[in-house]
Amino acid sequence: MYQAPRGTVDILPQEQAYWRYVEQKAAHICQLYGYERIDTPAIEDAGLFNRSVGEGTDIVDKEMYTFDDRGGNKLALAPEGTASVCRAYLEHGMQNLPQPVKLYYISSMFRYERPQAGRYRQHRQFGCEAIGSDDAALDAEVIDTAWQFYLSMNISQLFLALNSIGCKECRPVYLNALREHYVQHGDKICVDCNVRLVKNRMRLLDCKKPSCQPVADTAPKSVDYLCQPCAEHFDKLQRYLGLLGIPFGVNHRLVRGFDYYTRTVFEVQPQGGGSQGSLGGGGRYDGLIEELGGKPTAAVGFGLGIDRIILQLKEQKIDVSPLAKPRVFVAFLGDAARDEAIKLAASLRRNGIGVIQAIGSRSLKAQLRQANSLAISRAVIIGEEELKAGTVILRDMTSASQQTVPIARLPELLK
RNA sequence: GUGAGUGUAGCCCAGAGGCCUAAGGCGCCAGGUUGUGGCCCUGGAUAACGAGGGUUCGACUCCCUCCACUCACCCCA
Structure with missing residues (x-):
């Protein structure tokens, strides 16, 4: 007998009410904030993700489904949504549209991981991307979009974690400070962290091993190393979020797994932990469009995991209206x-x-x-x-x- | 990639070396006299007990290998 491939699931009729609920809320929120839907292919040139998400990240190095098609092209199943949207933005000359261009998608992402609760090899994300402005008001609006989306579904007990990781000017300075700190404590950190120290320094802060906590907790904070423009941007963002009444906590150790993020990064987390700690996340990626061959273009967005959202809906016993049937x-x-x-x-x-x-x-x-x-x-x-x-x-x-x-x-x- | 747990019908599960030609419940199908559901009663179908190998006179039950699922780590949504 055939089985669904490992880490994939059939979404059976009795589950469909949840999916429709979430997708309808997403479409409604997007309409409210002026996002238009885009659907990009499930497959892309593998190079797109190597360049954007970044070689050296786990997603590209060990989780991406890549293959050669019959014509010898190196393709990959999309592991995330932002790169594809940026590619489409460039491919269709959207820089000639009024900026920022606001697009949303609901589509499947593929990552070769060991499956477990709330984590699959194919999962679906609802994502929004606002491309063409570096205004902190846009960051605030994007975060508000995500936050209101969760509220509209009646999901409660969420926590918004926020951080700023600087730009290509100030981040190198910060990374140096981070290295010095870790080198000083080199004997106290785990093997993984020793690798991260060389390969992916930002992610040192992410280590959850108890033995590394003292070093990570006392590490220099990225917000203390922000250049003037980045610092102002982060201040404004926090002020705007206050204006919008969105509760958030600055988490100096919040780092995300993609190389393209600049300045703002954020994550929506369920308060009780569970569901793998993150219901969704996003941030600013001011260098990505240029990296993909466009003109320097600032942008900000998020991706939210629908499978995990549905897990939350069930955990919080939120009613979704059943689908109509013949009478x-x-x-x-x-x-x-x-x-x-x-x-x-x-x-x-x-x-x-x-x-x-x-x-x-x-x-x-x-x-x-x-x-x-x-x-x-x-x-x-x-x-x-x-x-x-x-x-x-x-x-x-x-x-x-x-x-x-x-x-x-x-x-x-x-x- | 690492670690732990689990694998008996569509689903939930009993059985722990011979009494298993594998039990029960749910669900499914049919009947309980004429053309009427839900409750009840009766009957039926559906399992080579995850796969392969081994130990044994004998294995669903013990051992080994593999596979799958689940959970956790890593990382993320």
Whole structure:
């Protein structure tokens, strides 16, 4: 027997109400904030992610699905959404649109990881990207978009972690300070951190090993090394978030796993931990468009994990409205009546009434049993007698009462 | 990549070397006399007990290997 590939799941009918709920809220929020939907391919040139997310990051080095297609092109399954949107922005000359250009997507991301709760090899993200401005007001608006999205779904007990990691001017200075600090304490840190010290210094702060905590806690903070423009930007952002009434905490150790981030980084975390600690995150990426061959273009955005959001919805027991189902069941007795049932079901549907038609030749008992187990409230029964009389039995399954009515009146009676 | 736990019908699970030709519940199908569901009753279908190898007179039950799933680490959504 075949199984879904490791780390992938079937989203079964009974799960679909959650997905629709989340996707509708996302679309609504985007409409409110002026984001337009974009859908980018699931596959991209592998180089796009190498360049943007960055070689040396876990995502590119060990989690990306890359393959050669039959034409010899190096392709990759998208591990995240921002790079694709930026590629599309450039490819379609969106720098000629009024800036900032605001785009959103809902699409699948692929990462080759060991699956566990809230973590899959294919997961779906809702992401927003606002490209073409470095105004801190845009950062604030983007964060507000994400925050209001969670609120609109009635998810509570969330925490917004914020940090600024500087720009290409001030970050090198900071990284030097970080190195000095870690070199001084080199004997106290774990093996991974010794690797990070050389390969991915920013991520030193991210280490969760107890033994590394003292060193990480006392490490220099990026916000203390921001250049004048970056510092002002971060101040403004915090002020704007205050204006918007969004609670946040500056986390000096918040670092994200993509190389393209500059200045603002943020993460939305469930308060009780769980769901892998992060429901979504984002930040500013002022160098990315240029890195991809465009003119220097500032931008900011986020990606939120829908699978994890749904886990939260369930954990917080949030009701999502069930999907509409057919309300009418058409049952019949005998072959002649079957013809009439087929015509009747079709005509009701053409009148906008959802119908489940009895299929096969089962006893009336079995047909009604099916109607009952499908929780359909009204049954229409056509037998030989009704056929002759041009009538039909309309049965109310909840009250168990029924009446004989002319077939022509059904559409209005069932409306 | 590392570590731990689990693997018996569509689902939940009992069984712990022979009494298992594998039990029960849910679900599914059919019947309980004429053309009527939900409750109840009766019957039925569905499992080579994750796969392969080994120990044994005998293995679903013990051992080994593999695979899968789950959870955790890493990292992230």
